[in-house]
Amino acid sequence: MANLTLVYGMRLLPADEITAVGDAPVTLQNGNEAHVTMHVLEGSREQIEAQLRMSIDAFFDFYPEI
Template sequence: MANLTLVYGLRLLPEGEVKQVHDATLELVNGNEAHVTMHVLEGSREQIEAQLKQSLDAFFDFYPEI
């Protein structure tokens, strides 16, 4: 298996501050564009950590070959 690149970003904001979330656009070496769906997790630190771990586990379930 070749090495991979995981594109990821985090930012914490006070509850109620986010109005809208858009996809992030990536420019690939071959000139194409790719999009990263952004997700919002809300709750206490413990709730966010649990949701994030569950989301990450689910993400890798989409790619069993990894």
């Protein structure tokens, strides 16, 4: 299997200041563009960490071949 790259971003902001979250563009070597869906997790530090772990586990469940 080829080497893979996981593209992600994180930033903590005050929950009441966010009005919209959009996709992040990724430019590929062949000139095509892909998009990364951004996800929002809210709560205390412990809640966010637990949700993030579950999200990562679920993400890799989509790709059982890797």
